Amino acid sequence: MDAALRRRPWAARGPGDPAVPDAAEAAIAGSARWAGVLERLGGEGQVVLDHWEPARAARYGPVPGALDPRLVEALRRRGITRLYRHQSRAVEAALLGRHLTVVTPTASGKTLCYNLPVLDSILADDASRALFLFPTKALAQDQLVELQQLADAAEMVLRTHTYDGDTPPSVRAALRDAGHVILTNPDMLHTGILPHHTRWVRLFEALRYVVLDELHTYRGVFGSHVANVIRRLRRICAFYGSQPTFITCSATIANPVELAERLLGVTVERIDESGAPAPAKRLVVWNPPVVQAALGIRRNAALEARALVPALVRRGTQTIVFGRTRLQVEILLNYLRRALAEPTAEPDGAPPARVRAYRGGYLPLERRAIEAGLRDGTVRCVVATTALELGIDIGQMEAAVLVGYPGTIASTWQQLGRAGRRGRPALQLLIVGGGPLDQYVATHPEFLLEQPPEQALVNPDNLLVLAGHVQAAVFELPFTDGERFGGVDITDLLRLLAEEGMVHHAGGRWHWSADAFPAEAVGLRSVASSNVVIIDTSSPPARPSGGPQGPWAGSGGGRPGSGARIVGEIDEWAAPLTVHDDAIYLHQGRQYHVERLDWEERRAYVHPVAVDYYTDAEVRVSLQVLDCFAGPEACPGESAERAHGEVRVSWLAAMYRKVRFLTHETVGAGPIALPERDLHTTAYWCVFPAAVAARAGRALEPGLHGLAHALEQVATLTLMCDRRDLGVAAQVRAPVHRLPAPPPAAAAEEFIAGGRRDGPAPAPADTDRGPRGLATIFLYDAHPGGVGLAGRLFELHPLLLARAAELLRRCPCPSGCPACIGAVAGVDPQVKAMAQTLLAASAAPVAPAATGTALRRAPSHEPSRDGTAREPR
């Protein structure tokens, strides 16, 4: 055990953690239990890591004496006479009004940590109120049931409901006036509650607890927005005279307390010593066998799962399988059902299948049914995307199988953590894929155990984010002179707003005076919310007639085809890849042929079919520079140039392939005729001198990608944002460097038109020293219009390069690993060295001789040799 913990120093461990006496026994029993499955299937060297995590016995604490006897009785009725140690500590601290963050594994009873103090406060005072924030509506629904059950057991009247876009108006009014506990999400708090706080007087004047579950999801720019929403919330609470206690729960991340404190602006108490028992767990990393020795091609991970998982299910093991994509999940479902001799598609009205899929895009009722099936054990195996990573209550599985490395340590442990039913040894199986990143994990499995999980970073003081929320805050309540917002002095910002006519200063206070609703102009999340609805046209539409409305409305009227059945929905970014014309849409094993995708109406019309192939679409991502705000220029003493400008990132679903199940052979292809999706945003880019690139040779491309990953990592750390907030593109021959300075608009048109330009015709094969373009790494804001990240990166360019060099130097791996150079780890042993060479060469001034040869052909675009900044237009 100690060895295991030494290798995972971040793992939660109490000071007096007792050694579990039966750990060895459990391990033996467990190995017997799982031996048959793996050993029977294991060829040579498939098991590349076999690691036992011993069982951990439950450690209990007392039920806090201050807790209302009715709740103690309710717990007893549910068979709980004592609490786990972390629950006991959390409840005790919360009852005393201390802010806290609970960081314990999945299914360790975190919910009780906040439900008990909240119900206690309501029992003590009927006027007391609580606000629960969940990142998704589904989680709020889930917790509503849980909370209501506990309240019922305590025989108390609890007025509670979810408050989101789906809440009916009548419930909303009742909830505002009398709701004890409001379960909502940050977005609704931001636009629906805070700007209308005078309608929520009863909530805000007696708000005792604010609960934020799944805290780790509030990271990056989204987290920065949420932090500002919390600042506004605390400001409103102060106006009404309440001082809520914050209770937060987080999955295992590197810095939960820091995250909580930055998000909430208060000091929090950390409770991370889980008292929940955990069974012995066997972690196996499985590398599929080589099927083509000459090329070193390994068997597909999905096919490998098809061989392994049914063996588990047949032995009665309830298993959760995580796929990487929605398509992979559906394919895995198909394979597993075939292997278990179950119908691949459920006929209508049939009893629920034992093997089911779970992913985004299923209808809520369908999801609820699967969750319930998992809890009561009728569903024996579920194939899921990260949709099941969040704390949706499905009970604990006996085995978790990850098909492909999820890409981050935190996500890996979150998914593996779904396995671990009490009293039974659990199996955690990672089947790695064939890609270089996955193969790196296979060759260095200790990476999983040693690498700490990723950090969750937020920067609430990002100026653009802050400005949006300051406006919303002025709208909600006037600022008095000298008032700070979350500790930030915002006088200058208010003055700027006044100059723009948004606020008005009078009587020592700043009042909102514009005719606008500022909260609506600030979206917390960058993802578009509009969905494409998938409609099955084979069910008969209602006969249209001019009948009247009322209880007889069914006799006619309504939209044409209103009787058609909605199969599911899909977000508008994935729709072009999934429900384009002639696609095969897979839904819970059923196959539908897409007749037509009505892009304007956001509807896809499908009918059921049975075919032996699926479709897989390819997306082409391209990045074009539209405008250059600053640069390209070299910082003093450096040869790499930096630039800041506006770019267009486009996604085009260009074509699709028909792929036969099992054999994965391509049996057909077709074009996709859909408009391009664009993201106009700001970017920072770093251009490497031609001389450096010339020396690199073949290793340039992977080296550039490796360096791009390193830069991305130091960029997220420096800006305190998240990986999903920054996009990265590395181009070996980016034409940006030759961007003629004025006029930018003309340049943009040229690039949009596909690079048609007069001037020297570039030689296509002239890779080394051609004038065609230079090796460039782009980092762009992944939010439409940008949130100022790129501008900061431009300013921090020298620091960024220095930190990237340090990251590579400090990383102990000899030739590159996912932690430093990312997905290209394992592509080439020279990758890390190449990335370091690029950096070293960039940091030094260009040697005149080297520059001369490379740039003689394009003298007009020669980078400044003396290192001074070039005039930006």
Place this chain on the structure above:
Amino acid sequence: MIAALRQRLRALAGEGAGAGRVRALGPVAGRRPRGIAGSFGPPPQHGGWGAGAGAVPAPARGLARLGFHLDEGVLVRRLVVRVGQQAAGGLDAVAPEVVALLAGDLAWAAADPAAVWYFDTETTGLAGGTGTIPFLYGWGRRIAGGMELEQWLLADLGAEELLVDRALRRLAGPGGVVTFNGTAYDLPLVRTRAILARRERDWRGPLHLDLLPLVRRLFGYRLRRCTLAEVERQLLASGRSDDLAGSEVPERYRCFLRDGDGSHLAEVLTHNERDIVSLGRLLAVLGRQAAGAVQEPGDHLPLARFYEARGATASALRAYATALDVVAPPLDRVSARHHARLLRREGRPAEAAELWRMLWERWGDLEAAEALCVDHEWRRGDLEAALGVAERALGVAPPALADRFARRIWRLERRRGRGSAARRRDAGPEGSRAPAVPPPWSAWLPGGASYEAWQAARRRRAPATSGTWAAPTTAPREGDRPVALSA
């Protein structure tokens, strides 16, 4: 970064109505925003503001020219508007009982007519929420030959308390308040201001009559939009072409805040005056309508429904009866339906049955068919007639409703067959396939002779005609090659 921020702020400002015009009106940068409250000094102590006009700074003089004076610390403007007593658009008195009928609240019958205020606010924005501030409170009340108006102006965003206090006092008065969309807009705004000024936490609001839902209810069918402007054009026969658009109001106030020039507000004041006078005239129109003097034949139906909703059943029945004769199709059918439903609810089944019969025979109305079946079966005890109607209805019913009639026929047949030989006669020719005589327990055991079994037998008997209500089956499509799914 600041440039990006500024750009973004401009984009946001552009979303507000008419915001683009602000900057055209005057330079912003460099001019310090200033309030003008300070220039009044501490008003309540000094009293008579008009007396010391010479000492008043320029912006305040602008307001004085508009007719404002300080009254207990609030800038007030009073005026009287003469309105004629013509039939359309006049300002007739409405009897308290009629107002009570319109409001659906008997308290109005006892309200002091002299203390009934017509109330409308002008605000800094149209978005609602806590950042939307009412800066002009407009009040009006009927006097002989016209209306007496009062407008209270918030000259400085920082000095709202006195205004809010005064508004709360007036709203707590003995009369009531008449608004247009006040339920959703004006009164919640006042409530919000009261809370923000820490005056009222549980404000219950005044006795209130909102005319918007009444307009929707009584005239909505013939108005394109239920805005006050549209109401004036269509119902009060008076347009206002020269008036300021409501969406421009916030911008005018911002200009006033910026340079303190009262002249920006002149049109806003006129706009508000007209709104309030229109409120009075609209109430008169609604009162005439509620008293039964309808403007157009089509109005009878919504009026009847309004009476019904208010519980004035006798008036409702009269109005429905009139509506059936004068209302144009297709609303005559709707009218007859509501009429029949009301008669049924009122326990007058014979009259209702007549209407149902007409509905069924003239329009093939399925609700009427079902009601007729019930009437035949239970009131008259004529099972055959009920079956006849049900069979015919089944023939025309869409799939969603067919099942209701199929079940009814099934039940009627069983009920008819229980005392006669009809069941045997029915089963006769099919005897070889369907059980000729049901087992003895089927008569009493629930589900013994199931509806599904009956339906199957019926389908066998008449496969051709039952297509409309048979359960839909999914036919396999051509071109979809079925594949063996076991690998």
